[in-house]
Amino acid sequence: MLQKTRGIVLRAVKYGETSVVATVFTEELGVQSYLVNGVRSAGSARMKAAAFQPGMILEMVVYHHARKSLQRISEIQYGYLYQKVLAEPVRAAIMLYMAELLLRVLQLPQPFRDLYDFTEKQLKWLDTTQGRVANMPLYFTLHLAAGMGIGLPPTFHADRPYLDLREGVYLAHIPSHPDFLDAAESEVTARLLACSSADEAAAIALTQPQRRKLILHYQDYLRWHVPDFTSLHALPVLFQLFDTTDS
Numbered sequence: 330m331l332q333k334t335r336g337i338v339l340r341a342v343k344y345g346e347t348s349v350v351a352t353v354f355t356e357e358l359g360v361q362s363y364l365v366n367g368v369r370s371a372g373s374a375r376m377k378a379a380a381f382q383p384g385m386i387l388e389m390v391v392y393h394h395a396r397k398s399l400q401r402i403s404e405i406q407y408g409y410l411y412q413k414v415l416a417e418p419v420r421a422a423i424m425l426y427m428a429e430l431l432l433r434v435l436q437l438p439q440p441f442r443d444l445y446d447f448t449e450k451q452l453k454w455l456d457t458t459q460g461r462v463a464n465m466p467l468y469f470t471l472h473l474a475a476g477m478g479i480g481l482p483p484t485f486h487a488d489r490p491y492l493d494l495r496e497g498v499y500l501a502h503i504p505s506h507p508d509f510l511d512a513a514e515s516e517v518t519a520r521l522l523a524c525s526s527a528d529e530a531a532a533i534a535l536t537q538p539q540r541r542k543l544i545l546h547y548q549d550y551l552r553w554h555v556p557d558f559t560s561l562h563a564l565p566v567l568f569q570l571f572d573t574t575d576s
Contacts, residue, residue: 334357335387336388337431337452339360347368368381380405414455430469434477447472464540483522
């Protein structure tokens with residue numbers, strides 16, 4: 330049947346000479362894979378090729394069959410036109426990180442409308458904000474996990490300052506394994522979780538080494554709580570850009 334939906338592109342893989350298989354996080358249908366023919370051919374298909382970059386926001390009319398793993402698109406247009414993200418390397422790298430993280434975490438074709446709305450809102454913020462964007466990967470990772478029902482506990486306790494990433498609980502003592510946040514990291518994490526907007530998160534002062542350590546801790550947490558979670562290719566690029574720019 331035909332279904333109208335918005336969607337965020339997570340990945341596009343070449344298929345044959347001119348086609349791609351695009352993985353899209355849709356508002357109405359969750360994560361779906363679409364075979365798009367002719368997307369890499371010359372001429373009128375060029376708009377399509379640009380539309381399937383990771384992080385692009387689309388409006389689509391799709392053919393959806395619940396028993397099929399590969400769907401098709403009837404109509405497509407941009408749902409939002411980026412102004413800064415595609416022109417600025419740091420913003421572009423953060424967008425790629427967000428798309429890849431969604432790809433790793435969203436493993437079932439079921440709708441997460443609140444999470445979709447949250448993600449689209451953060452992508453638009455990333456494109457339009459005049460402020461600093463370096464805390465967005467931290468903020469997005471924590472709130473994505475919360476939206477999936479696997480979030481870290483939101484309240485910091487001074488008498489239990491160590492956050493066990495394997496169990497997702499605060500402890501009064503250092504655990505016997507290396508997967509934990511110390512008191513300072515736990516407190517920052519609680520502050521990020523308490524933020525109701527990306528603007529609030531952006532106002533939290535952190536150094537680049539602090540951000541790097543936290544994002545790696547959060548990836549470790551996801552490895553323990555998301556089946557088959559693997560390292561993100563976007564992270565090394567993101568770290569390199571953060572080390573060479575003031576974001």
